[in-house]
Amino acid sequence: MENLVEIRDLRVEATTDAGRRIEIIKGVDLDVAPGEIVALIGESGSGKTTIALTIMGYARPGCRITSGSVTVAGKDMVTLSERQRAHVRGLEVSYVPQSAAAAFNPSKRIIDQVVEVTRIHRLMPIAQAREKAISLFRSLSLPDPEEIGNRYPHQVSGGQLQRLAAAMALISDPKLVIFDEPTTALDVTTQIEVLRAFKAVMKKSGIAGVYVSHDLAVVAQIADRIVVLRGGDVQEVGNTADILSDAKHPYTRELLSAFEPKSRGESVVVAAPGHTPLLKVNGLIAGYGPVQADGLPLVKAVQEASLSLERGRNLGIIGESGCGKSTLARSIAGILPASAGQLTLDGRELARSARHRSREQLRELQIVFQHADTSLNPAKTIEEILGRPLKFYHGMKGRVRDARIDALLDMVRLPKALRSRTPAELSGGQKQRVNFARALAAEPKLIVCDEITSALDTVVAAAVIDLLKEMQRELSLSYIFISHDLSVVEAICDEIVVMYNGRKVEEITPAISKVPQHPYSKLLFSSVPKLDPGWLDRLERDPELVKTYVHG
Amino acid sequence: MTTSTTLHRRVSYRFSWVGMIGFTIILFWAVIALLAPHIIPYPVGEIIDEDYFGPISSKLLLGSDYLGRDMFSRIIMGARYTVGISLAAVCLACFSGAALGMAAAVIGGWFDTLLSRLLDALNSIPSKLSGLVVAAAVGSSLPVLILMLAVIYTPGAYRFARSLAVNINTMDYITVARTRGEGIPYVVFSEILPNITGPLLADFGIRFVFVVLLLSGLSFLGLGVQPPYADWGALVHENIGGLPFGAPAVIVPSLAIASLTISVNLLIDNLPKKIRDRSR
Numbered sequence: 151m152e153n154l155v156e157i158r159d160l161r162v163e164a165t166t167d168a169g170r171r172i173e174i175i176k177g178v179d180l181d182v183a184p185g186e187i188v189a190l191i192g193e194s195g196s197g198k199t200t201i202a203l204t205i206m207g208y209a210r211p212g213c214r215i216t217s218g219s220v221t222v223a224g225k226d227m228v229t230l231s232e233r234q235r236a237h238v239r240g241l242e243v244s245y246v247p248q249s250a251a252a253a254f255n256p257s258k259r260i261i262d263q264v265v266e267v268t269r270i271h272r273l274m275p276i277a278q279a280r281e282k283a284i285s286l287f288r289s290l291s292l293p294d295p296e297e298i299g300n301r302y303p304h305q306v307s308g309g310q311l312q313r314l315a316a317a318m319a320l321i322s323d324p325k326l327v328i329f330d331e332p333t334t335a336l337d338v339t340t341q342i343e344v345l346r347a348f349k350a351v352m353k354k355s356g357i358a359g360v361y362v363s364h365d366l367a368v369v370a371q372i373a374d375r376i377v378v379l380r381g382g383d384v385q386e387v388g389n390t391a392d393i394l395s396d397a398k399h400p401y402t403r404e405l406l407s408a409f410e411p412k413s414r415g416e417s418v419v420v421a422a423p424g425h426t427p428l429l430k431v432n433g434l435i436a437g438y439g440p441v442q443a444d445g446l447p448l449v450k451a452v453q454e455a456s457l458s459l460e461r462g463r464n465l466g467i468i469g470e471s472g473c474g475k476s477t478l479a480r481s482i483a484g485i486l487p488a489s490a491g492q493l494t495l496d497g498r499e500l501a502r503s504a505r506h507r508s509r510e511q512l513r514e515l516q517i518v519f520q521h522a523d524t525s526l527n528p529a530k531t532i533e534e535i536l537g538r539p540l541k542f543y544h545g546m547k548g549r550v551r552d553a554r555i556d557a558l559l560d561m562v563r564l565p566k567a568l569r570s571r572t573p574a575e576l577s578g579g580q581k582q583r584v585n586f587a588r589a590l591a592a593e594p595k596l597i598v599c600d601e602i603t604s605a606l607d608t609v610v611a612a613a614v615i616d617l618l619k620e621m622q623r624e625l626s627l628s629y630i631f632i633s634h635d636l637s638v639v640e641a642i643c644d645e646i647v648v649m650y651n652g653r654k655v656e657e658i659t660p661a662i663s664k665v666p667q668h669p670y671s672k673l674l675f676s677s678v679p680k681l682d683p684g685w686l687d688r689l690e691r692d693p694e695l696v697k698t699y700v701h702g
Numbered sequence: 703m704t705t706s707t708t709l710h711r712r713v714s715y716r717f718s719w720v721g722m723i724g725f726t727i728i729l730f731w732a733v734i735a736l737l738a739p740h741i742i743p744y745p746v747g748e749i750i751d752e753d754y755f756g757p758i759s760s761k762l763l764l765g766s767d768y769l770g771r772d773m774f775s776r777i778i779m780g781a782r783y784t785v786g787i788s789l790a791a792v793c794l795a796c797f798s799g800a801a802l803g804m805a806a807a808v809i810g811g812w813f814d815t816l817l818s819r820l821l822d823a824l825n826s827i828p829s830k831l832s833g834l835v836v837a838a839a840v841g842s843s844l845p846v847l848i849l850m851l852a853v854i855y856t857p858g859a860y861r862f863a864r865s866l867a868v869n870i871n872t873m874d875y876i877t878v879a880r881t882r883g884e885g886i887p888y889v890v891f892s893e894i895l896p897n898i899t900g901p902l903l904a905d906f907g908i909r910f911v912f913v914v915l916l917l918s919g920l921s922f923l924g925l926g927v928q929p930p931y932a933d934w935g936a937l938v939h940e941n942i943g944g945l946p947f948g949a950p951a952v953i954v955p956s957l958a959i960a961s962l963t964i965s966v967n968l969l970i971d972n973l974p975k976k977i978r979d980r981s982r
Contacts, residue, residue, distance in 0.1 A: 483881055485877055485880075485881060504883075509883050512881060516881075517878070517881060519874040519878070524875065525873075525874040525875050526875055527873075527875045527893055527897065528897065529896030529899075530896065539882060
């Protein structure tokens with residue numbers, strides 16, 4: 151059978167600001183048969199999106215296709231003129247972007263944007279296009295398919311918008327759809343609905359797909375074949391089942407092993423009676439907006455949360471976006487002062503606002519943020535970033551401080567040569583290590599980690615988690631670990647708190663019982679994709695439960 | 703995780719030739735202003751030509767003015783006033799504006815509101831008009847001129863610095879510094895300032911041009927530098943009568959103003975760019 155897409159020896163070059171050229175795609179071959187879904191998987195910077203975009207004959211600004219051919223349905227996209235390419239785009243190949251929220255025009259109704267492709271290519275009369283869009287909405291299992299198109303993009307949820315973006319791509323009956331990480335920004339419970347809808351539509355209409363993702367478990371559900379990329383090179387190509395069960399390439403195996411469930415594997419420490427817990431949170435309420443008559447804020451993001459954490463143990467807080475987990479972390483750290491409730495650290499009362507806490511208390515409780523990019527001052531060198539807490543809390547100067555900076559870098563497994571670099575010159579994983587090392591520099595008792603692995607690639611995230619565990623053994627730290635990713639939390643935490651809608655719904659101790667009791671926890675735990683390709687098809691969810699808790 | 707082999711931070715700059723030209727002209731005027739008393743051939747106030755609006759000759763390099771004074775000497779001395787006063791005023795304006803703006807962004811609350819409204823009110827008075835009023839009320843002297851120009855241009859610098867600092871202030875590294883317990887001076891000067899230096903310098907350049915033009919305007923109206931000394935604006939004004947004769951006395955100071963303001967603009971539009979090529 152003739153392939154729909156044939157990429158032969160594709161090379162893409164980028165020009166740096168110094169005018170030097172680097173090859174970012176180094177001779178890639180790729181085939182997509184009609185009706186087949188091929189996944190491109192790899193970490194950030196592996197060239198997966200770049201390759202996917204070349205199928206539309208597009209190279210991002212600063213990049214250019216230097217050699218090779220990209221044949222789509224018999225036409226070489228590399229040699230076509232821009233006008234001819236425009237004819238192929240949207241008609242034969244269409245694109246579903248990562249963030250549908252950024253891809254829709256907020257000032258136009260959704261339906262007008264969905265049918266735009268048919269207008270540009272003069273495919274069908276507008277009334278017919280609208281009808282077709284509505285039938286697509288229906289097959290993508292969107293609620294209220296007749297009316298949803300008349301809304302504006304901000305009036306639908308993230309998961310719905312992503313499906314609407316897929317409808318926009320499918321309306322012209324393309325031969326190939328490129329999905330660029332379409333579910334990465336969604337919550338796990340929402341992701342399932344979107345994946346199901348995509349899979350059903352693609353299967354029904356026999357459209358080929360190129361699915362770009364970094365998440366092997368998601369890809370396992372939808373792809374026929376997987377192409378593993380790294381550094382602009384194909385590492386391994388194979389059928390989904392083969393890749394998952396019998397990976398040949400060491401990098402693929404590394405990716406797979408990052409998925410293996412790692413339990414904390416420690417016995418339950420029973421606190422001695424009369425022992426004071428390290429951190430105690432009692433009835434904490436925090437939120438945003440003007441203060442009401444009862445002294446509480448208008449929007450309560452966290453309602454009556456109570457926690458207790460023993461020394462040397464870790465507490466995980468999980469929940470979906472908007473459940474209040476980050477707000478809870480921020481009020482524990484005193485960044486967003488709580489409106490009510492008590493906080494005690496090591497038996498001493500903590501002021502609600504960081505401004506009123508003593509320097510010693512601030513030192514003992516450090517917070518590490520999700521985005522290392524925004525947590526490290528881009529105008530400073532690593533040395534200055536790590537040196538400041540040493541001087542501020544411990545009064546270290548000169549050679550003592552230099553030696554300590556080296557020791558800290560060593561602790562987080564970074565070469566000393568990075569000292570004089572600025573954060574922009576570091577990779578994502580390196581930045582997150584520096585971010586963590588800065589918290590270690592204070593010699594804290596407790597570190598609040600707010601989604602610190604979410605922005606990292608799977609393999610890098612696994613390495614950071616290992617580092618956290620190691621630090622804990624060496625420095626007798628405690629962590630509060632906030633994440634939406636259950637596997638990460640399970641890997642490091644002794645206790646897991648599940649939050650929903652600002653409230654703590656359940657507290658689970660994995661060492662005693664791994665089975666969640668609360669219906670929401672059950673739903674959340676069952677929604678995490680597994681590496682098994684048949685998982686999505688077998689997964690059965692209680693429709694009542696989904697209706698109550700999933701707003702995607 | 704990749705470990706890099708580069709040991710030294712390699713920072714190089716790229717400077718376009720347009721920016722280079724601007725920089726050269728600014729440097730030229732700065733040197734002239736510094737060395738002025740040593741290179742003028744005649745005293746500024748002395749009448750040496752019997753004719754007025756004299757043409758360019760080997761004796762008078764740029765002709766003579768409406769009283770027969772040497773134009774070359776007057777322009778060179780004028781550079782002192784134009785460049786000196788403007789630089790002093792713009793330094794004052796930008797320093798106080800940036801410091802207040804960053805402080806307002808970091809402190810926030812009533813401090814921010816009060817300061818912003820106060821400086822907005824000041825900003826709402828047309829600059830020429832307030833210059834006229836001040837000069838008419840307290841008379842024109844060098845300190846008054848510098849201070850007046852600084853006060854007129856502070857609100858703009860404040861607004862600019864504040865809007866930049868407000869964005870930086872929401873970054874996580876500022877939150878980290880605050881939860882560390884850092885004071886406001888540290889946050890302003892160590893965390894925020896290094897990130898906005900580039901735009902602030904560009905703003906400094908634009909504001910310098912504004913000050914030069916306003917000073918020239920005031921001097922043209924007779925409220926700037928007082929005789930027998932004159933800055934370029936005043937030179938244009940006093941020799942305006944030479945326009946029908948095409949006298950160099952009116953054309954050359956105008957060209958001097960244009961060359962300085964245009965080259966400052968060229969420079970700030972083409973500031974050296976730092977090259978960060980990480981992949982090497």
